[in-house]
Amino acid sequence: MEYAIEVKGLRKEYKGFNLQDVSFRVPQGYIMGLIGPNGAGKTTIIKLIMNLLIRKTGEIRVFGKDNIQHEAEIKERIGFVYDIPHFYEDVNLKNLASAMSPFYSKWDNSFFLKLIDEFELPLAKKFKKLSHGMKMKFSLALALSHDADLILMDEPTAGLDPVFRQDLMDRLSKMMLDEGKTVLFSTHITSDLERIADFITFINDGEIVFSSKREDILENWGVIKAGQDFLEHSKVPGFKGFRKSDFGVEVLTSEIKEAAAISSSDYIIEKANLEDIMYFMGRGDQNV
Amino acid sequence: MFKYVRRELILNKNLIIMFLVYVSVLGIWASLQKIPSKMVIMLFSFIVPMLSLSLQAREDKFKAWVSTCSLPTTRNTLIKARFFTIWIFTFTALLYAVVVGALIPGNQAMLAQLLTLKTLFLCLFFISLCLALLLPFIIRFGIVGIMIFLVAAQVLGIVFLMLTRLTGRNENFFRSFLNLIIDGIKYLFNHQGTLLFYFTIILAAAALNLFSLKISQFLLARKDF
Numbered sequence: 001m002e003y004a005i006e007v008k009g010l011r012k013e014y015k016g017f018n019l020q021d022v023s024f025r026v027p028q029g030y031i032m033g034l035i036g037p038n039g040a041g042k043t044t045i046i047k048l049i050m051n052l053l054i055r056k057t058g059e060i061r062v063f064g065k066d067n068i069q070h071e072a073e074i075k076e077r078i079g080f081v082y083d084i085p086h087f088y089e090d091v092n093l094k095n096l097a098s099a100m101s102p103f104y105s106k107w108d109n110s111f112f113l114k115l116i117d118e119f120e121l122p123l124a125k126k127f128k129k130l131s132h133g134m135k136m137k138f139s140l141a142l143a144l145s146h147d148a149d150l151i152l153m154d155e156p157t158a159g160l161d162p163v164f165r166q167d168l169m170d171r172l173s174k175m176m177l178d179e180g181k182t183v184l185f186s187t188h189i190t191s192d193l194e195r196i197a198d199f200i201t202f203i204n205d206g207e208i209v210f211s212s213k214r215e216d217i218l219e220n221w222g223v224i225k226a227g228q229d230f231l232e233h234s235k236v237p238g239f240k241g242f243r244k245s246d247f248g249v250e251v252l253t254s255e256i257k258e259a260a261a262i263s264s265s266d267y268i269i270e271k272a273n274l275e276d277i278m279y280f281m282g283r284g285d286q287n288v
Numbered sequence: 289m290f291k292y293v294r295r296e297l298i299l300n301k302n303l304i305i306m307f308l309v310y311v312s313v314l315g316i317w318a319s320l321q322k323i324p325s326k327m328v329i330m331l332f333s334f335i336v337p338m339l340s341l342s343l344q345a346r347e348d349k350f351k352a353w354v355s356t357c358s359l360p361t362t363r364n365t366l367i368k369a370r371f372f373t374i375w376i377f378t379f380t381a382l383l384y385a386v387v388v389g390a391l392i393p394g395n396q397a398m399l400a401q402l403l404t405l406k407t408l409f410l411c412l413f414f415i416s417l418c419l420a421l422l423l424p425f426i427i428r429f430g431i432v433g434i435m436i437f438l439v440a441a442q443v444l445g446i447v448f449l450m451l452t453r454l455t456g457r458n459e460n461f462f463r464s465f466l467n468l469i470i471d472g473i474k475y476l477f478n479h480q481g482t483l484l485f486y487f488t489i490i491l492a493a494a495a496l497n498l499f500s501l502k503i504s505q506f507l508l509a510r511k512d513f
Binding site for chain 1: 295351352355357359360361509510512513
């Protein structure tokens with residue numbers, strides 16, 4: 001299998017935050033979602049791939065090439081969208097696109113104009129006059145207009161209305177299926193990922209907790225809902241975390257089939273969704 | 289390299305127009321006031337690079353470095369392009385100032401006196417000095433870099449002059465250093481202007497820029513966005 005992104009032993013240190021030995025791979029032609037609580041390190045990873053941050057140690061290969069040694073060549077093949085789009089605020093959209101387009105040999109201006117039309121963006125308007133959602137749409141139009149093989153997006157759906165979010169997800173899914181594009185995007189809106197992501201990488205406190213196929217995660221992870229004293233009497237296989245409330249205890253497991261065999265009648269077990277996993281692993285009363 | 293210049297022109301169009309108006313007013317004012325040529329050289333050698341540098345500072349103001357550094361290029365190339373663009377702007381602004389000066393009725397005689405090989409070379413040298421000192425600051429710290437540089441230069445100047453005064457009239461390190469600078473500037477302005485002189489000036493300007501370029505590349509290569 002060929003990989004669009006290979007990250008090995010990546011480290012970055014800030015005051016109060018360390019990205020520790022991060023390793024994961026994104027196969028070509030697939031969509032990977034990067035999830036994790038605020039400050040987990042998602043943006044840091046995406047910025048490190050784009051060489052916007054200087055890594056301490058580790059290796060990042062994009063399409064098999066080192067992202068620093070082959071920086072220009074690699075970036076020609078990447079469409080990027082950051083959580084906060086930063087462009088010259090007092091310049092209109094038409095001029096911003098004119099300033100950027102010559103840098104891409106595969107820039108397709110007619111496709112760009114088609115997207116601008118679809119996204120209902122006013123080309124003559126200055127960037128600062130746009131709402132956050134419109135800024136994100138403009139950023140997306142730029143990222144999608146140069147036939148990039150890899151789309152890197154940091155929280156692209158933040159600030160977008162549900163209709164456009166769904167349109168975007170459908171578009172990304174179509175791009176992957178029809179054109180073999182690879183997508184890596186971080187998001188808090190886990191329902192987006194449940195629909196289109198092939199792989200999910202969960203990061204918490206600067207460490208990769210898991211990086212697996214979406215089906216495997218949604219198939220094997222579950223939440224046990226039981227009485228207050230459930231954990232005192234039962235050993236839960238694949239225990240990942242729990243939450244206690246006045247009504248009982250909820251336990252996250254990564255081995256739903258084995259957990260279903262616990263010999264206790266006083267519980268119910270449901271499949272976990274990504275939001276459950278994010279909650280228990282990131283904020284639960286206890287996680288492992 | 290020209291796509292970078294084009295990019296800067298598009299993104300800074302309004303500011304460039306304002307610059308041209310400013311340089312026009314400055315050129316006309318300098319001409320009408322019959323300011324000595326030495327003063328005009330020093331004035332333009334400082335103002336023109338500052339204007340060019342403020343174009344670059346806009347990148348920092350809008351935090352646009354993130355999108356700039358995401359373009360398919362390397363940081364080293366970006367810095368080279370920055371230097372190239374700044375010099376293009378600087379030359380254009382100077383040329384424009386000369387043209388504006390030439391259009392003022394009765395100003396041609398003064399312009400002929402000002403536009404000698406020596407004044408042009410001296411102007412080039414002082415602009416190089418100004419850009420070489422300021423560019424690494426602006427690349428590392430953005431707009432704040434200009435402020436840091438100007439404030440630090442003033443503070444250092446005051447401290448230096450105070451030390452020169454406090455250490456008495458006798459020859460000492462501070463007084464010798466101050467005299468060296470004064471004599472150096474006097475030498476540049478009073479020199480006859482031989483071929484060797486021009487060659488040395490060009491060489492010094494190139495060396496200053498190359499040094500500044502390398503420092504700027506070193507700084508940007510280590511900067512997180």
